[in-house]
Amino acid sequence: MERQMEPWWKKSVVYQIYPRSFMDSNGDGIGDIQGIISKLDYLEKLGIDVIWLSPVYDSPNDDNGYDIRNYRTIMDEFGTMEDMEQLIEEAKNRxxxxxxxxxxxxSSDEHEWFVESRSSKNSKYRDYYIWRDGKDGQPPNNWGSVFSGSAWEKDELTNSYYLHLFSKKQPDLNWEHEPLRGDVYQLMTYWLEKGIGGFRMDVINFISKALDLPDGTIHPNNLYGDGSPYFINGPKIHQYLREMNEKVLSKYDVVTVGEMPGATTDDAQIYTNPYNKEVNMVFTFEHMDLDSGPGGKWNVQPLKLVDLKRNFEKWQLALHKVGWNSLYWNNHDQPRVVSRFGNDGEYRELSAKMLAICLHMLQGTPYIYQGEELGMTNVVFPLLEDYRDIETLNMYKEKMEQGISHEDIMSGIYAKGRDNARTPMQWTSEGGFTTGTPWIRMNPNTDEINVEQSINDSTSIFYTYQKLIQLRKQHDIITHGSFQLLFADHPSLFVYKRQSADEEWLVVTNFSDQREQLEWKDCDVTSKSREIIISNYDTLNTNENTVEIRPYEAFVVAFKKGIEN
Incomplete structure (x- = not known):
């Protein structure tokens, strides 16, 4: 009975849509809501349960929709509120x-709250944002913005500075101000009443700031101070999330995932423990930083698989029977995983399937980013002018000013730039995204990587994802079983076990193009009792005692407990 009462999202798989790049219905080169509606049958075929929709609200589009001008209207480029209501209903029907x-x-600096807030120090909306006077003609402190430059912008009208942890067109809201929180809860209720299934909360652990706003440490190669200790997991974050749950979320059967850069497993245990009534799961970023060098995100280093394994182990063990994990390789802010941790050349299909199997056999809720199920790859645009992402363009300007060469900067962009994820969805060999000119260039490999080809090939990456989604619904061991990492120090193999009261599953994945060998006895598995659940090669290359693991091979073997060796 207890299992039946469990939240629906524990067996769900989420599919993230970046609307601008998913499907264009009217030929203006920009994806839209009607485009999404036209592809719902495709998503139903894949088998997903939830669509996470990146912002479609009215926005000046300084940061691709993450600068919101009006939370209750739809951006003209994407359609109308009627389109949005139709999407909610059509999806529900499936x-x-x-x-x-x-x-x-x-919010956006064009939101009416901010327009009013900046108009006068006496405005009733003044305290909806974080305003401070300067110090000797300088900003209030030395914090740097996530998007480069100072985190403060001077507004001449009131001769004051406002805080913007991101773009200067994205002023930070002041959560200390109770009327602001009340307005946020009202807009959340507005959308929940329309029948949506929950919220992905953008950098939600940044909303509480240390009000004395102390200077941050200036790290090597940086011009500005690191303010993150004073706004990541800030002093009142748990108070605000519990209030949000009490006032709004507790009244609906929905899912919440908090995007929380810098959150540790200890933090996540608090955030996701159901007794605390905060959020259902968090997006962690630790595994997304493992290929970053001392210089940060753009200082790209080869992934050490041992580090990735240890990181997944830490999160699997920490949240088991405490909270809940989110599982992802890709999103709109990350490069394509097959290019990043796989092999997007000779072994593209095998390594994409391997990465899928590796992730989807873990405990948590998996997130698929549009095109991941096709094995879409990173892109190398010939010109800087082909890039659209504000983070990329700001970084390029800043590093050029520091004397770093164009070639070195571009190599970082090719590996880690956010536009890798934002090239249009590849529907057909000709592209199929739009009849017009796309807002950002297509990846030129659409002729070989596309939906049309994938769904007509029963061995494609698409059908591996489809089967993984089905397996999660059919087998409780995936959602409830314990996790045990094997061969922790092996440089190429990621091997782990999932265990329940009556069975064990062995998950074996090879992150290299080298052949490896395992002894069944070293895995506590008997060859006599095994059943292959899923694999990315047609057969296992095995005998009674050993299994040879081929380049980028992945398989899952189930065996019943209590069977004699």
């Missing part, structure tokens, strides 16, 4: 819920 982005650490 058993799919829509999760919206909740972006309330900041």
């Amino acid at each position: 058993g799919i819920r829509i999760v919206m982005d909740l972006v309330v650490n900041h």
